[in-house]
Amino acid sequence: MMKLNASRIYMIMGFMTSLANATMFTTYAIYQVVALGFNPLQLLLVGMALEVTVLVFEGITGVVADTYSRKLSVIIGMFVLGAGFVLEGSAMWLGDGGAGMSAFAWLLVAQVIFGIGFTFVSGADSAWMVDEVGEERAGGVFLKAKRVGLIGTLLGIGLSVAISSVGYNLPYIAGGLMYLALGGFLIVYMKETGFAKPEKTEERFSHWHSMKTTWVTGARAVRGNRILLMILVVTLFSGAASEGYDRLWQAFVIDDIGFPAAIGWNMAIWFGLIALASTLLSLAAVWSAEKRLDIVSEKFARRSLVVLTAVRVLGIAGLALSPNFAYALAAVLLIEVVTALTGPIYDTWLNMNVESRSRATVLSMLSQSDALGQTGGGPFVGWIGSRLSIRASLLASAALLVPILGVFANAGRRRKSGNSANRRF
DSSP: OOOOOHHHHHHHHHHHHHHHHHHHHSSHHIIIIIISOOOHHHHHHHHHHHHHHHHHHHHHHHHHHHHTOHHHHHHHHHHHHHHHHHHHHHHHHHHTTTSSSOHHHHHHHHHHHHHHHHHHHTTHHHHHHHHHHOHHHHHHHHHHHHHHHHHHHHHHHHHHHHHHTTOTTHHHHHHHHHHHHHHHHHHHHOOOOSOOOOOOOOSTTHHHHHHHHHHHHHHHHHHTOHHHHHHHHHHHHHHHHHHHHHHHHHHHIIIIIOOOTTTOOOHHHHHHHHHHHHHHHHHHHHHHHHHHOOTTSHHHHHHHHHHHHHHHHHHHHHHHTOOSHHHHHHHHHHHHHHHHHHHHHHHHHHHTTSOGGGHHHHHHHHHHHHHHHHHHHHHHHHHHHHHTOHHHHHHHHHHHHHHHHHHHHHHHHHHHHHHHHHHHO
């Protein structure tokens, strides 16, 4: 049997999940809007179903990963995700098949399954990798996985366009099957040697007691770490901002900006080209960062996050104020590149501030906070758009990111203060 180390397995996971996601999500709007005929309210309810599910289950599944096995949590998540995506792609057939549920109802069920699967993987995959390779090597692996994932995204974009030409729902089914195949691969090749399981006891309900203990440990880790506590609060704003941008930028380009009429391409081609361009630029940026930047340093990672967050704020605000398609395109590409760079650097910096024994739980708690922000803040940003304009919604999204700058700067001051105190005593 072929032997693969943890870093290679993590990169394979990044490639396969990126390939599957790009296959499904490049043309998802065509499926939901054109094939299923969903109106804006239904689209919003689909997103809320996903985020509420993540909000409810994120902490629970994170505790499972820290109590029993990160490997098991990841594998379960892959199979649950695959089932959810296959069901989502089948909603069009099931809704017309007289099963007593509409396609919209089936899609809501699929989103709940998708959300549960996501929470099993969220936090557990990165926690497993860090435990296996060590914190000092984790930053490089995060960047390599991101670069490999972008290659998967490139392939997925083309695959999505090709498959959707046969059937609008088929990209979801194809992506779901990829997740199922990845789950099978991980059963065979994924090992877990760096995770110290909690000691077993003979008490009745000891497993549930252990899960409760792990959750309390994670909550104390956040409460006792001012940096994590600040991030937990600001993640609410970050979630609201990302929900507003992710769901509105395409509508803004369509309704407020428009596409160059002289070229004569349809919207699907334009969005496909934008996805392709942003992926290529992100790939080049991540490759350059991987070769030249030392993100093992906590100080460097934090300063990089300050700069990248500031650029993202300016990018979203620039998109909102764009007078024409060229300016809007430049803003979107800038935002996508910055987002691609921010992910692995943020993951590295965050893991430097979390203890191994509660890492998956703490990361899941932060993801839960993000889901809460998206659930509560997304509709608020959308309400601004309905009362004023989409431009105003995008400006609100940019404003919601501003507090993060203060968090990173404050984290640096607190670390310096702590170091000074240690030197005095």
